[in-house]
Amino acid sequence: xxxxxxxxxxxxxxxxxxxxxxxxxxxxxxxxxxxxxxxxxxxxxxxxxxxxxxxxxxxxxxxxxxxxxxxxxxxxxxxxxxxxxxxxxxxxxxxxxxxxxxxxxxxxxxxxxxxxxxxxxxxxxxxxxxxxxxxxxxxxxxxxxxxxxxxxxxxxxxxxxxxxxxxxxxxxxxxxxxxxxxxxxxxxxxxxxxxxxxxxxxxxxxxxxxxxxxxxxxxxxxxxxxxxxxxxxxxxxxxxxxxxxxxxxxxxxxxxxxxxxxxxxxxxxxxxxxxxxxxxxxxxxxxxxxxxxxxxxxxxxxxxxxxxxxxxxxxxxxxxxxxxxxxxxxxxxxxxxxxxxxxxxxxxxxxxxxxxxxxxxxxxx
Amino acid sequence: xxxxxxxxxxxxxxxxxxxxxxxxxxxxxxxxxxxxxxxxxxxxxxxxxxxxxxxxxxxxxxxxxxxxxxxxxxxxxxxxxxxxxxxxxxxxxxxxxxxxxxxxxxxxxxxxxxxxxxxxxxxxxxxxxxxxxxxxxxxxxxxxxxxxxxxxxxxxxxxxxxxxxxxxxxxxxxxxxxxxxxxxxxxxxxxxxxxxxxxxx
Numbered sequence: 001x002x003x004x005x006x007x008x009x010x011x012x013x014x015x016x017x018x019x020x021x022x023x024x025x026x027x028x029x030x031x032x033x034x035x036x037x038x039x040x041x042x043x044x045x046x047x048x049x050x051x052x053x054x055x056x057x058x059x060x061x062x063x064x065x066x067x068x069x070x071x072x073x074x075x076x077x078x079x080x081x082x083x084x085x086x087x088x089x090x091x092x093x094x095x096x097x098x099x100x101x102x103x104x105x106x107x108x109x110x111x112x113x114x115x116x117x118x119x120x121x122x123x124x125x126x127x128x129x130x131x132x133x134x135x136x137x138x139x140x141x142x143x144x145x146x147x148x149x150x151x152x153x154x155x156x157x158x159x160x161x162x163x164x165x166x167x168x169x170x171x172x173x174x175x176x177x178x179x180x181x182x183x184x185x186x187x188x189x190x191x192x193x194x195x196x197x198x199x200x201x202x203x204x205x206x207x208x209x210x211x212x213x214x215x216x217x218x219x220x221x222x223x224x225x226x227x228x229x230x231x232x233x234x235x236x237x238x239x240x241x242x243x244x245x246x247x248x249x250x251x252x253x254x255x256x257x258x259x260x261x262x263x264x265x266x267x268x269x270x271x272x273x274x275x276x277x278x279x280x281x282x283x284x285x286x287x288x289x290x291x292x293x294x295x296x297x298x299x300x301x302x303x304x305x306x307x308x309x310x311x312x313x314x315x316x317x318x319x320x321x322x323x324x325x326x327x328x329x330x331x332x333x334x335x336x337x338x339x340x341x342x343x344x345x346x347x348x349x350x351x352x353x354x355x356x357x358x359x360x361x362x363x364x365x
Numbered sequence: 366x367x368x369x370x371x372x373x374x375x376x377x378x379x380x381x382x383x384x385x386x387x388x389x390x391x392x393x394x395x396x397x398x399x400x401x402x403x404x405x406x407x408x409x410x411x412x413x414x415x416x417x418x419x420x421x422x423x424x425x426x427x428x429x430x431x432x433x434x435x436x437x438x439x440x441x442x443x444x445x446x447x448x449x450x451x452x453x454x455x456x457x458x459x460x461x462x463x464x465x466x467x468x469x470x471x472x473x474x475x476x477x478x479x480x481x482x483x484x485x486x487x488x489x490x491x492x493x494x495x496x497x498x499x500x501x502x503x504x505x506x507x508x509x510x511x512x513x514x515x516x517x518x519x520x521x522x523x524x525x526x527x528x529x530x531x532x533x534x535x536x537x538x539x540x541x542x543x544x545x546x547x548x549x550x551x552x553x554x555x556x557x558x559x560x561x562x563x564x565x566x
Contacts, residue, residue, distance in 0.1 A: 076400070079396065080393055080396070083389060083392060083393055083396075084389050084393070087385050087388055087389040088385065088389070090385065091381055091382055091385035094381055095378065095381065109388070109389070109392070113392045113395075113396070116392075116396045117395075117396065117399070120396060120399050120400055120403075121399070122518045123518070124399075124400070124403040124404075124407075124549070125514070125516060125517055125518055125549065125550045126399070126403060126513070126549075127513045127514070127515060127516045128513060136395060140391075140392050140395065143388060143391055143392070144388045144392070147384045147387055147388050148384050148385065148388055149384075
């Protein structure tokens with residue numbers, strides 16, 4: 001029982017005794033809370049999953065330690081047996097209404113599939129192109145996630161797609177467009193499952209890929225494009241609710257991702273590349289305007305996420321400027337002094353903005 | 366019995382177990398295909414012996430392995446031959462030399478149209494092309510080739526021993542090559558004896 005349910009349990013008795021709610025009402029509330037709690041992760045389940053993971057690791061290290069002593073056919077039987085056992089176990093657990101354990105069993109199956117690819121490659125001295133093995137693994141995870149409706153397997157599929165894209169990119173240093181295909185496939189499955197956290201994972205993966213464009217396009221000079229894409233995404237986030245009210249819930253999210261992408265591009269232009277002093281000052285002003293815009297919008301839209309991203313961006317920017325200017329442009333004491341004045345000025349602006357949104361309210365610390 | 370079992374199931378149960386079967390069989394089929402593809406090549410391919418030349422790192426995923434280089438990993442292009450692109454396929458025609466080992470008889474970006482009975486074609490991928498220095502234009506263009514037979518996995522800890530043998534040039538590799546020029550390592554030979562000779566399955 002969660003803390004909320006425990007407290008509600010006490011309160012319900014009190015409310016019924018006070019005559020505020022009827023016995024029927026109490027039963028109905030209890031039933032509603034119980035059904036909402038059903039899908040939640042509790043300590044027992046979490047410990048159960050951790051235990052299963054530990055046993056899995058134990059089994060794996062035992063097999064790894066005795067691997068070379070086992071005959072080849074036995075090793076193959078172990079891989080295939082493990083694969084069928086995991087998925088069979090998952091099916092049985094779904095039937096007995098233990099979805100959390102069932103998803104854990106699916107993850108074990110997906111891991112065995114991946115291990116199987118590597119071990120068979122090793123057994124038969126298959127060299128091939130290693131990222132292809134990761135892609136095969138990712139597709140296996142995607143299949144398991146989509147067919148067995150397992151969100152954790154889809155999350156693994158997304159992570160593996162990122163590993164695949166990252167490997168291919170670092171292998172030859174140019175933009176790896178096929179990543180978009182793999183990403184779309186996994187994202188489509190996540191969207192079909194209407195899994196919101198998964199969509200965020202997909203958005204983070206895509207945002208990272210867009211930021212990587214800055215390093216791969218035009219021989220590492222694509223950061224300007226990254227900034228433009230980021231600003232376009234942010235603008236789309238702002239415009240979305242005006243086009244269709246159904247997009248309203250995604251407005252702040254789009255804005256936040258767009259600003260992060262644009263900031264990452266600006267960061268690279270300022271600190272990874274080596275711009276001239278004039279360009280650097282211009283870029284620094286732009287970046288500060290961007291993070292302050294984020295903070296202001298976070299306050300206006302009452303979005304803690306945007307607000308904190310803005311604060312984080314501000315800290316990163318200020319630190320970046322500090323490391324770049326220390327001992328060069330101006331003395332560090334002068335820097336701290338001016339930065340301090342700037343931050344206080346900002347807090348005044350923030351306070352004003354906040355009181356304008358909620359007149360009479362004190363700014364929360 | 367299975368039919369009765371399935372017949373007794375509710376539609377939800379049936380679709381759950383169908384989904385489980387599709388995933389498990391699908392993934393098993395992918396692994397099975399990897400094995401079948403390799404076993405068919407090892408069992409049906411033509412055997413050649415190639416001389417091994419040294420090297421050794423550790424791979425991220427695959428435990429201990431020895432990096433094998435071959436005489437045919439560097440091919441000197443005859444003067445006037447077209448220079449291949451990086452990553453392009455390149456075909457080497459092998460012929461048995463005076464000893465056990467086979468040697469490159471010719472190489473081309475085009476797949477050879479016909480071959481003698483004592484010749485075998487192996488397909489490689491161009492890793493690099495090194496052109497002669499400007500002051501030595503008479504030197505040939507050298508093509509670095511990769512055949513997918515450069516990694517040999519050995520039981521944990523025995524890599525050094527094998528590496529030393531490779532370093533002393535005591536090793537040659539027994540390679541199976543199919544009609545398309547795909548190659549796979551069948552085993553290693555040291556002093557006429559087969560070492561690390563594993564059964565197909």
